[in-house]
Amino acid sequence: MRLKNLFKAAIISIAKNKMRSLLTMLGIIIGVGAVIVMVAIGQGAKSQVESQINSLGTNLVIIYPGAARTGGVSMGAGSFTRLTLDDVDFVKKNAVTVTGVSPVIRTGAQLIGGIGNWSSAVYGVSPDYLQIRAWDLSSGDFFTDTDVRTRNKICVIGQTIAKNLFPDQDPVGQQMRIRNVPFKIIGVLTEKGQNANGQDQDDIVLAPYTTVQYRLSGFRFIGQILCSALSAKTIPQTEEELASLMRQSHKIQPGEDDDFTIRNQTDIAEAAQSTTDVLTTLLASIAGISLIVGGIGIMNIMLVSVTERTREIGIRMAIGARGSDILTQFLVEATLLSLGGGIIGILIGIGTTKIVNDVYGWSTSLSVFTMLVSFGFSGLVGIFFGFYPARKAASLNPIDALHFE
Amino acid sequence: MGTIIQTKNLIKDYHTGDITVRALKGINLDISKGEFVAIMGASGSGKSTLMNILGCLDVPSGGDYFIDLVHVNNLNKKELADIRNQKIGFVFQGFNLLSRTTALENVEMPLLYNRSVHYPDPAKLAIEALAKVGLGDRVHHHPNQLSGGQQQRVAIARSLINNPSVILADEPTGNLDTKTSIEVLSIFQELNDQGITVLLITHEHDIAYYAKRIIEMRDGLILKDYLVDKRKNAVGDLDNFKVEEIKSL
Numbered sequence: 001m002r003l004k005n006l007f008k009a010a011i012i013s014i015a016k017n018k019m020r021s022l023l024t025m026l027g028i029i030i031g032v033g034a035v036i037v038m039v040a041i042g043q044g045a046k047s048q049v050e051s052q053i054n055s056l057g058t059n060l061v062i063i064y065p066g067a068a069r070t071g072g073v074s075m076g077a078g079s080f081t082r083l084t085l086d087d088v089d090f091v092k093k094n095a096v097t098v099t100g101v102s103p104v105i106r107t108g109a110q111l112i113g114g115i116g117n118w119s120s121a122v123y124g125v126s127p128d129y130l131q132i133r134a135w136d137l138s139s140g141d142f143f144t145d146t147d148v149r150t151r152n153k154i155c156v157i158g159q160t161i162a163k164n165l166f167p168d169q170d171p172v173g174q175q176m177r178i179r180n181v182p183f184k185i186i187g188v189l190t191e192k193g194q195n196a197n198g199q200d201q202d203d204i205v206l207a208p209y210t211t212v213q214y215r216l217s218g219f220r221f222i223g224q225i226l227c228s229a230l231s232a233k234t235i236p237q238t239e240e241e242l243a244s245l246m247r248q249s250h251k252i253q254p255g256e257d258d259d260f261t262i263r264n265q266t267d268i269a270e271a272a273q274s275t276t277d278v279l280t281t282l283l284a285s286i287a288g289i290s291l292i293v294g295g296i297g298i299m300n301i302m303l304v305s306v307t308e309r310t311r312e313i314g315i316r317m318a319i320g321a322r323g324s325d326i327l328t329q330f331l332v333e334a335t336l337l338s339l340g341g342g343i344i345g346i347l348i349g350i351g352t353t354k355i356v357n358d359v360y361g362w363s364t365s366l367s368v369f370t371m372l373v374s375f376g377f378s379g380l381v382g383i384f385f386g387f388y389p390a391r392k393a394a395s396l397n398p399i400d401a402l403h404f405e
Numbered sequence: 406m407g408t409i410i411q412t413k414n415l416i417k418d419y420h421t422g423d424i425t426v427r428a429l430k431g432i433n434l435d436i437s438k439g440e441f442v443a444i445m446g447a448s449g450s451g452k453s454t455l456m457n458i459l460g461c462l463d464v465p466s467g468g469d470y471f472i473d474l475v476h477v478n479n480l481n482k483k484e485l486a487d488i489r490n491q492k493i494g495f496v497f498q499g500f501n502l503l504s505r506t507t508a509l510e511n512v513e514m515p516l517l518y519n520r521s522v523h524y525p526d527p528a529k530l531a532i533e534a535l536a537k538v539g540l541g542d543r544v545h546h547h548p549n550q551l552s553g554g555q556q557q558r559v560a561i562a563r564s565l566i567n568n569p570s571v572i573l574a575d576e577p578t579g580n581l582d583t584k585t586s587i588e589v590l591s592i593f594q595e596l597n598d599q600g601i602t603v604l605l606i607t608h609e610h611d612i613a614y615y616a617k618r619i620i621e622m623r624d625g626l627i628l629k630d631y632l633v634d635k636r637k638n639a640v641g642d643l644d645n646f647k648v649e650e651i652k653s654l
Contacts, residue, residue: 005517012505315501318462319563320490320518322483398462402501 010333013305014340024301025341027294028378032345033352034287035374036366040353042280043365049276052195053269057133059229061098061238063087063246065221066259082250082259083222085209088126090249091225097238098227100128103209107217111205113176113185114165122155122178122205124212124222132228140172140187148208151215156187158202178205181215235264291374294341295381302334302389313393314401327394334386335379342378346371409473409570409602410436410459416467417454417625428454430625431468436571436604441597443605443616451625453575456606460493460573461485473570490518494564498576500556502548502563508535509544512563519567534562538592554585561592571602578612584646590615591639615639 014021065083085103092101105124110117123129127144130136143154155176162171171185192201213219229238239262246260306313313326350366357364417429428451436442446452457463458470461477464485470477473492480488494515495501502511513531516524524530535544538558548556557577564572574593578586594615597603605616613619614637621629 016505311501312503315503316514316518317486318460318489318495318497318501319515320486320567322486322518324483325518399457402462402497 006329006332007336009329010336013309013333014337020301021337021340024298024337025294025344027297028291028338028341028381029294029345029348031287031291031294032342032374032378033349034290035284036346036349036370037352037356038283038287039280039370040349040364040366041356041362042276042283043367044357044363046273046276046280047365048363049272050269052193053265053272055134055192055195055201056265056268057226057228059232059235059238060132060265061227061229061235061242062263063091063225063227063242064261064263065223066257066261083225084220085213085222087246087249088222088225091227091242091245094245095227095238095241097230097234097241099230100126100132100226100228102126102129102132102226103222104129104224104226105209105212105217105219105222107212107219109179109205109216111161111165111176111178112180113174114169114171115167116165118161118164120161120203120205122207122212122216124209124217125206125226126209128228129206129226132226135192136190137187138190139170140185142187142206143208148210151210152208153181153183153211153215154186155183155205155207156189157185157206158189158204159191160200160203161205162188178207179216183207229264235266239264288377291377291381294378295338295385298334298337298382299385299389301337302330302386303392305333306330306389306393309393310396310401310404313396314398314404317396317398318402323394326396327390330390330393331383331386334390335382338378338382338386339375342375345378346375407438408435408471409438409440410434410604411471412459412465412468413470414468415455415458415465415470417451417458417463418466428625429458429465432625432627434620434627436602438570438602439597439600441593441603441605441615441617443607443613443619444622445607445610445613445619446622446628447608449624450622452606452608452622454625455622456573456575456604459604460495461488486518487520490515491521491567492570494567494569494572496557496560496564496572496574496577498579500548500553500560500580502556502559504548507545507547508540508551508559508562511548511559512566515563515567530566531562534566535559537565538562552585553581554588557581557585557589558592561589561596565596565601571604572596573604573606575606576608577605578607578609584643586612587639587642587646591643594639611637 063083088101088103095101102125107122108119109122110119126148127142130142137156140156142156143152147154155178157171165171165176166174171188174185176183176185189202189204189206195201209222227238227242229235242262243258247258250259252258316326353364353366356362412432412434415429415432416427419426419428432455444452444455458465461472465478472488475488477485477488509528509531512534513527516527516530532541532544535541538561540555540558540562543551543555548559551559578589581589590612593603593605605612607613614633614635616633617636618632619629620627
């Protein structure tokens with residue numbers, strides 16, 4: 001039988017029982033819709049995490065102080081701080097695969113200035129810091145190597161501090177006391193938002209690391225050294241070079257373990273992404289199960305339909321339909337039902353995703369690939385679950401079918 | 406005249422549990438092209454079983470059946486379907502039209518299942534077949550919009566469409582009143598006059614006498630096989646019917 005007639009016959013019989021067809025499709029509609037919404041939410045979360053990871057900086061490679069080893073017992077990363085400014089200078093002087101190096105000395109401090117006081121974190125960094133973290137100034141200037149050498153009492157503040165201490169005025173040029181040491185604000189950073197851990201990255205004061213070390217914290221050791229590789233591709237080379245430079249700087253003999261840890265942005269990104277990936281897969285598979293349940297619904301209705309239409313099958317067989325013709329007819333019907341459900345499900349999925357996005361403000365990312373896959377899958381569900389009823393119809397005995405009441 | 410239907414010692418057994426019932430006990434039949442045969446018998450005579458086998462809806466348990474020189478015994482399900490499609494036109498007591506499907510679509514359906522010939526315009530042939538049975542103006546009607554007689558005529562048009570070797574009519578007038586029955590029989594007589602072989606199965610003598618030859622069956626065997634002397638003419642009877650109707654007014 002020609003395709004056109006097959007589709008026509010299938011549509012006629014679907015239209016015959018509109019309510020029943022709709023209810024049959026509902027399982028597939030919900031399944032496909034759920035898959036699309038869940039994946040959109042998962043992908044949205046993933047891309048949010050990605051952008052947060054990217055906001056860490058460009059081609060970032062971080063050197064952490066290593067784990068101390070006492071009699072063979074590792075005390076864990078950072079348990080023994082052994083990064084010094086000498087390391088920073090050594091790396092900066094010798095590394096050829098980095099575009100910037102900055103130590104990070106972090107200390108908490110009470111800020112007094114503008115309209116009140118504020119507790120925040122003060123970071124001692126080098127002038128390379130902005131480039132490494134891909135950050136910009138919204139106004140003012142950043143400090144220079146001269147300021148670092150002279151331990152100048154100047155600082156750059158983040159948006160959160162600007163908003164809280166200087167809501168109605170330009171902070172640039174204002175005085176601010178950090179732990180009662182007067183600093184001059186020379187610039188304000190652009191807004192960076194939350195990081196992957198939900199911390200406000202704009203609640204920050206940047207100052208020359210020498211100033212922080214000698215005037216505020218007094219620590220000899222530094223928390224981490226940030227470096228930026230030439231490009232994303234050269235990150236592995238940069239890691240290798242930094243490792244060997246650090247071993248030289250720390251005079252580590254061959255065979256001895258590193259007393260530092262080097263990590264890059266990709267490691268951090270992978271860790272965060274694997275979490276969201278697990279989440280997305282979990283959500284999508286729950287939604288996928290409802291697709292299969294929908295398929296069982298189709299099988300159920302098709303079985304009823306075969307029984308109801310036994311006489312029709314008999315007539316068709318009497319006038320010359322082969323078993324395969326009957327099989328195809330019922331398969332086309334089941335597949336049309338499930339594909340119809342698939343299309344409606346995609347539309348509802350897109351609508352729901354938009355609602356989730358607009359009303360709840362969740363970031364979502366609709367994927368055409370997911371739509372195609374779930375559409376294709378719904379078609380397969382139709383064929384798979386339609387096959388048994390269709391076979392049952394095709395194997396009917398024409399005489400019995402004709403005399404079925 | 407070529408032989409259209411030939412059976413040799415045709416046997417059919419039905420098994421119900423341990424009991425075997427022999428419905429056909431050796432039927433020998435020869436029907437040639439252009440004949441109009443009525444197979445008669447009471448219920449239980451085996452005429453329906455014979456009809457199912459002749460219609461290739463069922464296979465015999467023993468003996469041989471040839472239709473148009475094709476030995477049916479050896480055919481598989483697919484080939485039986487193709488024989489039904491191309492060599493046999495069915496007309497049933499209960500019309501057996503597809504509901505929610507127009508007269509045209511019902512009539513053209515056998516063409517759509519035909520695998521050996523591709524018909525470029527099945528609708529045109531269907532309209533012609535419907536015109537032949539006097540339903541040229543009911544082409545797009547659904548079965549539930551047609552009277553019983555009209556539905557049976559749609560079924561006859563459907564049986565004709567594939568130019569079958571034989572039309573098998575199983576109690577075609579069983580659900581119709583006398584006048585409509587005669588109308589339907591007039592169509593069969595007209596088709597037979599055009600050279601189409603018709604095999605009519607009935608249990609009514611009145612109906613059987615519109616055929617040219619009568620085969621009477623009893624208990625799975627052919628009891629009598631004779632030519633009709635005083636054959637009834639459906640067109641003439643229809644005229645008489647109308648005269649009587651006018652008189653009774």
